[in-house]
Amino acid sequence: MNPKFIMANGNLVRVLIHTDVTKYLYFKAVDGSFVFNKGKVHKVPSNDMEALKSPLMGIFEKRRARKFFIYVQDYDEKDPKTHDGMDLTRVTTKELIAKFGLDDNTIDFIGHSLALHRDERYLHEPALETVKRMKLYAESLARFQGGSPYIYPLYGLGELPQGFARLSAVYGGTYMLNKPECKVEFDEEGKVVGVTSEGETAKCKKVVCDPSYLPSKVRKVGKVARAICIMSHPIPNTNDSPSVQVILPQKQLGRKSDMYLFCCSYSHNVAPKGKFIAFVSTEAETDQPAIELKPGIDLLGPVDEIFFDMYDRFEPVNEPSLDNCFISTSYDATTHFESTVVDVLNMYTMITGKVLDLSVDLSAASAAEE
Numbered sequence: 001m002n003p004k005f006i007m008a009n010g011n012l013v014r015v016l017i018h019t020d021v022t023k024y025l026y027f028k029a030v031d032g033s034f035v036f037n038k039g040k041v042h043k044v045p046s047n048d049m050e051a052l053k054s055p056l057m058g059i060f061e062k063r064r065a066r067k068f069f070i071y072v073q074d075y076d077e078k079d080p081k082t083h084d085g086m087d088l089t090r091v092t093t094k095e096l097i098a099k100f101g102l103d104d105n106t107i108d109f110i111g112h113s114l115a116l117h118r119d120e121r122y123l124h125e126p127a128l129e130t131v132k133r134m135k136l137y138a139e140s141l142a143r144f145q146g147g148s149p150y151i152y153p154l155y156g157l158g159e160l161p162q163g164f165a166r167l168s169a170v171y172g173g174t175y176m177l178n179k180p181e182c183k184v185e186f187d188e189e190g191k192v193v194g195v196t197s198e199g200e201t202a203k204c205k206k207v208v209c210d211p212s213y214l215p216s217k218v219r220k221v222g223k224v225a226r227a228i229c230i231m232s233h234p235i236p237n238t239n240d241s242p243s244v245q246v247i248l249p250q251k252q253l254g255r256k257s258d259m260y261l262f263c264c265s266y267s268h269n270v271a272p273k274g275k276f277i278a279f280v281s282t283e284a285e286t287d288q289p290a291i292e293l294k295p296g297i298d299l300l301g302p303v304d305e306i307f308f309d310m311y312d313r314f315e316p317v318n319e320p321s322l323d324n325c326f327i328s329t330s331y332d333a334t335t336h337f338e339s340t341v342v343d344v345l346n347m348y349t350m351i352t353g354k355v356l357d358l359s360v361d362l363s364a365a366s367a368a369e370e
Contacts, residue, residue: 005152032238036249093123
């Protein structure tokens, strides 16, 4: 799976606080968030002040961008006075941006590195979603006053399932790990009745799984290409950040979707001192990951070891109300968890019939370390 950072003010943090898993986890802010533009790596400007300092824009464009950032910062869905006469549920992102006169270059980094859209479709969709995503980025950045809006668990993402396993045990859950060849069993009506492994069947009324367990109930929707790189230095031009994300917007590379660089190191206790692990990933457009990922790999500087990998992405095509199988979609190429959490929350609603209320007090996440 592709490792991902966690949006500090995003839905995954809300889920972790809501479920109380935070007491088993320690987070640390991720040092930097950068964007690739015209062959160079730049820090992502995230508010009106940073927009004025950013080398991504000329002096007049900076003023226009600053006005747009202030509009987004002040925008309140419930207060029409902040809407400037525009209904963002109807006005497209392209129309909203045109009002501020921003050029294509600025639109590119706002759409891809702040609003974290993966392709250009957002331009023709209602602007409200983009404004909300930009606000989430700014709020997440403000939470730890770090150089990025992301956090990551100390000792890596394996801590997340471990935290849930501990909590599950408190409520009487049983974990059977590393069971080989799990076969899902059905009755004559096609409803799930259990899971068999090593001659034992665990009976159940519902199964929640990823696509690999039920290949006949999913369809392929894409493919992710990635490179896993071990290095002895941070990614160049990222202020020597021990942990960092760099987004390469698709337009800059002449591609259909973005490319992502994820890097972390000993600072999050996931590598020995002095070692850095970088992942370069993208939605594959060919069967040649080494060639396709070259623009991202070229930004890494000298690499000690490199491994290439491709995996198919699937989504469920079954009807859970008929077979009681709840299947997640595969991980995408993005380097943050927001798209994954939406999928999980939808599954929760399908399984329980309830919508999870995530209006939690985020100050409760003070288990995070600066």
